[in-house]
Amino acid sequence: MINRQLEFNEKRICGVWLILIGIVITVSTLFGGKYLLNPIIFMIGYGISFYIVFINEKIKLKLSQGSSTPFQNKVANIGIISLFILMFLIAGPFFPSQNWRMIWIGTLLSTGLHFFIFYYVHGKAMLLLGATCSIIAIIGMVLTNIPFKPIGIIDGLIKFLFGLYLLFLSSPSKSKVR
Helix, strand or coil: CCCEEEEECCHHHHHHHHHHHHHHHHHHHHCCHHHCCCHHHHHHHHHHHHHHHHHCHHHHHHHCCCCCCHHHHHHHHHHHHHHHHHHHHHCHHHCCCCCHHHHHHHHHHHHHHHHHHCHHHHCCHHHHHHHHHHHHHHHHHHCCCCCHHHHHHHHHHHHHHHHHHHHHHCCCEEEEEC
């Protein structure tokens, strides 16, 4: 069995991403219209947020508190790929019926589940974020009388608050994993 010491040095970058995407989800939900979460606002906001956090080298250099390991980079890629697989499996079946409520809740659940993988990249906060987002989505799936709007807004606010924590209150940490 291999033991590794992981350092979680990119929490602040993740924090900015969660803050931005939380705002995007909340605003997209508030102006959702017939799609419940406005896809135009979401895609534009997602694209701008992605550029700010992952493409803009100045932001990455300013916020990073060290580099990630090749293992963490590989796990991050697996996490991103898993998100799309989970969305296909959980939200995908609702596209033929255009059940936008279940499409978006399935997408939120997929996102919550993929956060668990990011434990290896950003640490324990990702486990709590994954659990919280997944529980909210599951509640939305089970309690069909709850409209999507509060679910989308709560999900966005959770991501926003976790982002604030990672950006301002969390510091680089280490964890031994097997």
